Amino acid sequence: MPIRPVLQLGDPLLRQTAVPVEDPTARDIRIMIQDLADTLAHWRSTTGYGRGIAAPQLGVLRRVVFLKLPGAEPWPLINPEIIERSAEKIIVWDACLSFLSIFMQVERHRQVTVRYQNLNGETLEFEAGDDRSLSELLQHEIDHLNGILAIDRVGDVKTICSREEFEKRYRDASPYAIAPATIES
Secondary structure, eight states: OOOOOOOOOTOOGSOOOOOOSSOOOOOOHHHHHHHHHHHHHHHHHHHHHOOEEEGGGGGGOEEEEEEETTTSSOEHHHHHHOOOOOOEEEEEEEETTTTTEEEEEEEEESOOOEEOOOOOEEEEEEEEEOOOHHHHHHHHHHHHHOOGGGGGOOOOOOOEEHHHHHHHHTTGGGGGGSSSSOOOO
C-alpha cells in the first residue's frame, strides 16, 4: 500500500470534523487502515516518532485512528469516542506528525475510557491510563477526528520548543524515549 503524505499544520482539512464510518467491515476502510499503517511505519522508521495517526492527517475525513505502540500489535480504532474521563489531569509533552518540528506541553486527563469498533464491526471499550502513555495518545488522536490539534491544548506557550531543543532537554523523560530519533535536520 502507498505511503501517503501527512497534512501539515495550516492545512484547513486538519480543522474539519471527521464523519462516522457506517460500515467498519467495508473494503475501503481496510485499505485506509493499511495506508495509515504504512504511513505511520514510514514516519517511525525515518524520524523515530509516531505511535498513532488519524485518518484526517491523510486528508480523509473519516473517524478512524491507527495505533502502533512499540512491542504491541497494530490497533485500528473505528469511530472511537471518549465516553469517560478521569477528573485527575496530567501535563505531558506532545508532538504531532502534522508539525513534528515543534513540541509542547498539554493538559490531558490521566485516564479515559474509549468506545470504538474493530474491523469486524464489534463495539468494544477500553480503559486507558498511564501504561505506555496510552491515555494521552488516545486523546491526541481522537482530537484529530474533531479538528482539534495538540497546539490548541497548550497550557503555557512558554513550553513550546523546537524538536532539537526537545531532543536535547526533554526526550528521555517522555513517551518518545522508547525509540531513538533518527531525524536528520
